Amino acid sequence: MQKTVGDIPGILNIRDDILCYGEDTASHNRALNNVLQRFNDCGLTLNKSKCQFNLDEVKFFGFIFSKDGVKQDPGKADIIQSLEAPKSFDEIRSLVSMVAFSARFIPGFSSINAPLRKLTEKNAKWQWGHDEEKALEKLRTALSKDITLQYYNKQYETRIYTDAGPNGLGAMLAQRKSGQDSSWRPILFVSRSLTKVEQRYSQIEKEALGVRWACERLYLLVPNLKL
Structure with a gap:
């Protein structure tokens, strides 16, 4: 299946399941039409009873995707x-x-x-x-807790919040739409454990390590980083 549709933009394929998505109805329908056309070109048919179209919310491999984000x-x-x-x-x-x-x-x-x-x-x-x-x-x-992670948007204001505990480091990538929405919404939570050597660091050293690690871990998503 991946060989058949893997190159089509706007789709996610895992095993025999295909999810078409888009930022708006037009982009979603474009991806869907491309998939259906590819199936037609390859002589493949779909079982209508196993298909769902134009959903506002969809469960897909342990996650729920909607216009608000993923949970x-x-x-x-x-x-x-x-x-x-x-x-x-x-x-x-x-x-x-x-x-x-x-x-x-x-x-x-x-x-x-x-x-x-x-x-x-x-x-x-x-x-x-x-x-x-x-x-x-x-x-x-x-x-x-019913936590919804907002979709990343490179146009939004982005921040990283970090924390360091006795056994691990944690960070939250958050965004807000500048000028219209004052609330910061989570995009992703990341964390890692401390090594035995790192556990002996002073608290200020752990906090500094947490900032550095979080920036390295999330650097692809923070072109305009604020700490």
């Missing part, structure tokens, strides 16, 4: 909310992998997730105590 499918959060505390290394690895999928929606994800991530390290000793339970509860709380 996580509540069904993904519900699965994690219903999970019991892991009782083995296999279960903790499965949990960590599952919540990592949602990291872009969770401020300070790496710091929150640190106690759980440690249990996935080589030669880790199994334990499930207060710190691990607290981390799981924080993740559940974060996932229960």
